[in-house]
Each structure stands twice: as C-alpha cells, then as structure tokens.
Amino acid sequence: MREKMIKRDWKSMVIACITCCLLLSACKKDDDIIDENKMGDFSIEFDHIVGEDRFYIDPSYLYRNEKGEQFSIRILMYYISNIKLYKADGSSYTVPQDDSYFLVDGSDRSTRFTKVKVPEGDYTKVEFMIGVDQERNMMPMERRTGVLSFNPGEGHAGMFWTWSQGYIFFKLEGNSDVVSDDQQGDPTGNKQFKYHIGGFGYPFDDPEAMNNIKVITVDLTQTSGDHLAHVREGLRSNVHLMVDVMQIFNGPYKLSIADKPNVMFNKEDSGNIAGNFSSLFTHDHSENYVRSEAELSSN
Amino acid sequence: MKKIWVLTLILGLIWACKKGNDIIEEEEIFLGFVQPSNFPKPAYDLSRNPVTKDGFELGKKLFYEPRLSRNNTIACGSCHIQGAGFTHHGHDVSHGIDDRLGTRNPMPIMNLAWHSEFFWDGGVFDLDFSPANAIHSEVEMDETVTNVLLKLRARPEYPALFKKAFGTEEITDVLFFRALSQFMLMATSSDSKYDKVMRKEDGASFSDSEKRGYLFFQNNCANCHKEPLFTDLSYRNNGIRPNRSDDKGRAIVSGNENDEYRFKVPSLRNLSFTAPYTHDGRYLTVSRMLDHYRHDMVDSPTLDPLFRQADGTLGITMTEQEKTDLMAFLKTLEDPTFLSNKLLSEPFGSDFIVN
Numbered sequence: 001m002r003e004k005m006i007k008r009d010w011k012s013m014v015i016a017c018i019t020c021c022l023l024l025s026a027c028k029k030d031d032d033i034i035d036e037n038k039m040g041d042f043s044i045e046f047d048h049i050v051g052e053d054r055f056y057i058d059p060s061y062l063y064r065n066e067k068g069e070q071f072s073i074r075i076l077m078y079y080i081s082n083i084k085l086y087k088a089d090g091s092s093y094t095v096p097q098d099d100s101y102f103l104v105d106g107s108d109r110s111t112r113f114t115k116v117k118v119p120e121g122d123y124t125k126v127e128f129m130i131g132v133d134q135e136r137n138m139m140p141m142e143r144r145t146g147v148l149s150f151n152p153g154e155g156h157a158g159m160f161w162t163w164s165q166g167y168i169f170f171k172l173e174g175n176s177d178v179v180s181d182d183q184q185g186d187p188t189g190n191k192q193f194k195y196h197i198g199g200f201g202y203p204f205d206d207p208e209a210m211n212n213i214k215v216i217t218v219d220l221t222q223t224s225g226d227h228l229a230h231v232r233e234g235l236r237s238n239v240h241l242m243v244d245v246m247q248i249f250n251g252p253y254k255l256s257i258a259d260k261p262n263v264m265f266n267k268e269d270s271g272n273i274a275g276n277f278s279s280l281f282t283h284d285h286s287e288n289y290v291r292s293e294a295e296l297s298s299n
Numbered sequence: 300m301k302k303i304w305v306l307t308l309i310l311g312l313i314w315a316c317k318k319g320n321d322i323i324e325e326e327e328i329f330l331g332f333v334q335p336s337n338f339p340k341p342a343y344d345l346s347r348n349p350v351t352k353d354g355f356e357l358g359k360k361l362f363y364e365p366r367l368s369r370n371n372t373i374a375c376g377s378c379h380i381q382g383a384g385f386t387h388h389g390h391d392v393s394h395g396i397d398d399r400l401g402t403r404n405p406m407p408i409m410n411l412a413w414h415s416e417f418f419w420d421g422g423v424f425d426l427d428f429s430p431a432n433a434i435h436s437e438v439e440m441d442e443t444v445t446n447v448l449l450k451l452r453a454r455p456e457y458p459a460l461f462k463k464a465f466g467t468e469e470i471t472d473v474l475f476f477r478a479l480s481q482f483m484l485m486a487t488s489s490d491s492k493y494d495k496v497m498r499k500e501d502g503a504s505f506s507d508s509e510k511r512g513y514l515f516f517q518n519n520c521a522n523c524h525k526e527p528l529f530t531d532l533s534y535r536n537n538g539i540r541p542n543r544s545d546d547k548g549r550a551i552v553s554g555n556e557n558d559e560y561r562f563k564v565p566s567l568r569n570l571s572f573t574a575p576y577t578h579d580g581r582y583l584t585v586s587r588m589l590d591h592y593r594h595d596m597v598d599s600p601t602l603d604p605l606f607r608q609a610d611g612t613l614g615i616t617m618t619e620q621e622k623t624d625l626m627a628f629l630k631t632l633e634d635p636t637f638l639s640n641k642l643l644s645e646p647f648g649s650d651f652i653v654n
Binding site for chain 2: 141150163210
C-alpha cells in the first residue's frame with residue numbers, strides 16, 4: 001500500500017514535470033516569435049590574423065609570405081560598406097546606405113565591428129562591399145559624412161585620393177628588407193611597401209577604367225553548429241569573421257613584395273591584389289542573443 | 300569761434316551720414332553669382348551652395364589663408380595670382396611649399412562654375428573637392444584637409460566667421476569646401492571686349508584685323524577652344540613633345556592608354572596675362588604657342604585627328620598676316636575688370652604675402 005502510494009506520487013510528478021516543461025517551452029516559443037517590425041542589433045566582426053600568427057602592428061614582428069619574403073605591418077585600413085543580409089527563403093534586407101559605411105583600422109580594435117540595426121530574423125547569409133560604391137564616390141560633400149568625411153577624429157584619415165578623386169578601399173603598408181632603395185622601391189631607404197587599392201570604374205563611359213569594387217558573400221550555413229545570425233530586438237547578433245591579411249600575398253595571385261613594393265594606380269597590379277580580397281574572409285562563428293559588447297570582447 | 304565749432308560739428312555729422320550711406324551701398328553691391336547673358340547655364344548646382352556675402356567673404360579669407368599649407372607659408376592665392384588671371388605668373392610649373400616644384404602649370408581660377416571636371420587631367424570632378432588636391436599635394440601645400448580644419452578651429456577669428464556664413468561655429472569639411480567654392484564661383488570673367496561685342500554692349504565692335512582674326516579662329520581653333528568659355532572642356536593631345544617627366548596627362552587618371560598625353564583644353568580668356576603656356580609652361584609667349592601649331596607638332600598615336608591635314612602634315616596652316624590677326628582677336632579676350640576686381644582681391648591686412 002505504501003509502495004503504491006509512492007509509485008503514484010512518482011507518476012504524478014513525472015506528469016507534472018512534463019507539463020511544466022511543455023508549458024515552459026511553449027512560453028519560450030512565444031517569446032521567440034519573430035516580429036520583422038522590430039529591429040535588433042547586428043554586427044560583423046573583422047578579426048585580423050596573419051596566416052597562423054596573430055596580427056600585430058609592430059615593426060619587430062616579422063611575418064613570412066609564400067614567396068619567403070619577411071615583412072612587418074605598419075598600416076592596415078579598409079572600408080566595409082553596403083551590408084546586406086539574406087534569409088533561407090531568399091528574401092533579403094539591405095541596411096540603409098547612409099548607415100552602412102565603416103572604416104576598419106587594424107591599429108584600433110574598437111573599429112572591428114560594423115554595427116547596424118536590422119529587422120528581427122534568422123539570417124543565413126551576409127554580404128558586404130570592400131570599399132565605397134560608385135554612387136557614393138560621386139555624391140556631393142554633404143552626403144559624405146562620418147568615415148567618408150575629412151573631419152578630424154571621424155573622417156577617412158587619408159583613405160582618399162585627392163588628385164584623382166576617389167576613396168582608397170584598402171590600404172596595407174609595412175616594411176620588408178626585400179624592398180629596393182631605388183625609385184622602383186622606397187627611395188627614402190626605409191624599406192617600405194605600400195598597397196593602396198581603390199578605383200570605382202570612373203570615368204564610367206570608359207570600359208578601361210580601374211574598378212576594384214569587390215562584394216564579399218559569407219554563407220553562415222557552412223559553419224558546423226548553428227551559426228546563423230539570429231537577430232532579436234534588444235539583443236546583438238555578431239558574425240565573427242577571421243580576416244587573414246596574409247592572403248593579400250598568398251591568395252590566388254601570389255604577390256611578391258620585391259617585385260611589386262608599391263601598388264596604387266596600376267590597374268593590372270591593383271586588380272590582382274583586389275582579386276585576393278575574397279580569400280581574406282572566413283566565417284569563424286556567430287554570437288547570438290548577446291547582451292553587451294563586453295560579452296563579445298571576452299571571446 | 301563758436302560758429303566755427305558748430306560748423307565743424309555739422310560738417311562732421313554730414314560726413315558721418317555720408318559714410319553710413321556708403322556702407323549701405325557697399326552691402327548692396329554684392330550681387331552674388333551673376334549669370335552672364337552670353338554664357339550657358341553653370342555646371343555647378345548653385346542651389347546646393349548659394350553664394351552669400353558672408354560665405355563668399357569667408358571663402359576669400361580662406362583662399363588667401365597660408366594656414367592651408369603644412370608650414371603656413373603657401374595660400375591658394377600664392378600660385379593663383381589675380382593679376383595673372385589667377386595663374387602663377389612667370390612660373391612654368393607651380394612653385395609650392397619648401398620651394399618644391401610640381402610638373403604642371405597652374406590652371407586659372409576662372410569661370411569654374413561652368414566646368415564639371417578640374418585640373419589638366421580632370422582627376423577631380425567636383426569643384427568642392429578641388430582645393431583638397433592642392434592642399435594634399437606634396438609639392439604644393441603638403442597638408443591634409445583634416446589638419447587644416449584643426450588649425451582653423453584653433454584660431455580665434457574663424458568660428459565666428461563660419462557662424463556668420465553658415466549659422467554654426469562648427470568648422471567642418473563641408474562648410475570649409477563650400478566657402479572656398481563660393482569664392483571660386485564668383486571668379487567670373489565675362490567682360491572682355493569679345494563679350495561686349497557679342498552682347499552688343501557699349502557700341503563695342505571688332506577692328507578689321509580682329510574681325511579677320513575671329514573668322515580665322517572660328518575656322519581653325521573653335522572646335523576645341525569653344526565659345527564662349529573658349530574651351531570645350533575635353534582632353535586632347537595637341538602634339539606637345541613629352542618632357543623628361545613624361546607626364547601622360549589624362550591617362551594617369553583614366554588608366555586608358557588612348558588617353559596618353561591628353562590634357563584639358565585650356566580657356567583662352569585673359570591669355571595675355573596667363574603666360575607661360577601649355578601644361579608644363581614651356582612656351583613663354585602667345586606667338587610661340589601659335590608657332591607650335593604651325594611648325595612643331597609631334598606625332599603620336601593619340602594626337603588629336605583635327606591636326607592631321609589632308610596632305611599628311613600636322614598642325615594649323617597660318618600665314619604671318621593670319622597670325623597677326625588671330626593675335627589681335629585673342630587680345631579681345633582680355634578682361635581687365637576681372638584682373639582688378641577688388642571683390643576678388645586679397646583682403647587688406649591679411650597675413651598673406653604674395654611670393
């Protein structure tokens with residue numbers, strides 16, 4: 001009799017438990033109904049590495065490229081713009097263009113996030129541009145705010161060609177002993193290499209015009225586990241990319257610092273380097289339902 | 300004795316009144332941007348940046364402000380001298396900071412409201428951005444716009460001037476460039492004898508020699524030096540032998556080898572004052588420039604086809620008489636009022652010294 005009582009109690013407890021669980025999960029589901037009218041925080045994180053080494057702006061830290069050339073890095077800067085997110089059903093959201101320009105500076109960790117507002121949703125793919133689109137490159141001064149301006153403290157910090165007007169999309173400068181001291185290398189004798197990549201296809205009526213605008217697409221479904229971008233109001237979703245700067249040298253185009261220590265306005269050379277851009281970015285993981293940036297920084 | 304004092308007082312009051320009137324008149328004189336009746340519509344969108352007296356005055360101060368250069372020695376007005384049609388008189392190539400030399404002759408600040416591309420290679424396609432080219436050039440001002448803004452912010456007089464011109468003390472790139480554009484937009488040269496003849500003003504008419512010169516001009520020069528700006532704003536190779544710097548002109552900007560050695564067709568207005576000539580200032584006189592077209596053209600794949608004559612020779616055939624007449628006509632493009640217009644002159648008491 002006593003045993004039976006216990007048995008019944010056990011049964012009822014199991015039922016109660018299951019009911020509770022069901023109720024709870026129902027509640028949770030209720031909370032997670034996606035409302036596309038609500039906006040959540042979304043960012044892409046550009047986390048720099050150099051091959052299998054950490055990224056340092058340090059003249060004494062030497063990297064070695066596939067050609068066996070040793071180099072250090074002094075400047076790494078690039079524009080990220082025109083961010084667009086896709087869902088599994090193929091629908092997409094384009095971040096309003098005015099809010100979609102970012103200047104990532106390797107020497108300033110706070111610039112590594114491109115922070116935007118995006119409607120709630122589970123996004124499977126993100127897209128962004130390295131550089132600044134044609135339209136913005138043609139816009140009058142007042143449409144070039146923030147990182148696109150000359151203004152102290154917020155502007156483009158020299159990422160702009162003033163003599164052949166247009167933004168520099170990507171800048172990598174450093175030092176390497178393989179750079180010659182003559183006019184072809186660095187006549188100052190400081191062994192500097194400089195890669196300034198830009199060109200938005202102007203003049204537009206000239207099919208020969210330099211155009212190095214590159215759009216990068218990152219498929220979030222290819223990373224094992226759930227690494228989609230789950231954007232929810234009041235929370236932050238962060239797509240964490242590793243940016244392997246070594247790919248500028250070791251991408252499909254093998255860049256030799258000794259052969260090409262300065263690339264700026266040579267269409268062929270800059271086109272080759274821009275062709276390596278897509279190899280730089282790999283999706284490492286995504287961080288979802290993040291409450292504060294401190295949570296991201298600890299990762 | 301007392302009477303004399305009273306008289307003096309009255310005279311003084313009258314004089315004070317008169318002065319007051321003068322000031323009011325001066326205020327009224329500022330007309331803003333004026334469209335010459337014989338010119339086309341400006342390329343610059345003035346609705347975006349309407350020229351106001353205070354905006355223009357700020358622009359003028361900035362134009363003559365040496366703080367736009369790294370070591371505060373070179374102003375825009377250093378190489379764009381009003382008396383020389385806003386070019387650098389006597390210098391083949393621009394003579395900038397630390398006595399560094401550029402590779403090109405400075406183009407005039409004149410009638411830029413009608414241009415949509417700037418400099419010899421057209422590398423800048425917005426008037427607002429054109430000052431940034433000179434400021435950032437290592438051989439001109441060797442500064443950055445960002446640092447210029449910091450320098451201006453640190454000066455006591457500028458926040459008030461920006462406030463007066465644009466309603467805010469905040470000195471931003473947009474307002475800085477707008478003010479400079481307002482100054483440049485006002486640099487209109489449209490009162491030459493040629494203009495007066497075209498507008499049938501003041502009974503102006505060409506002499507016989509000028510008439511013959513104008514006819515010759517229309518038949519041989521006007522394709523490129525198109526009226527009334529006296530440039531069609533295109534880029535052409537006019538057979539100038541490349542110099543040792545081998546400046547490839549427009550091709551540097553476009554990356555297109557078909558553009559090699561093409562340079563913007565310069566205006567011929569105020570020609571007498573803008574010597575020397577060509578993109579590298581190699582020819583010292585108008586006469587020598589014309590002789591280039593008669594004798595010295597160099598063939599190259601991008602030479603403008605207009606210079607290829609049916610008999611295989613290059614250039615423009617011109618008799619001595621035709622040349623004399625043409626030069627007489629070109630003199631009618633002189634606009635002395637532009638060269639001495641006080642409105643555009645360096646303000647008295649500025650700390651800028653013309654080199």
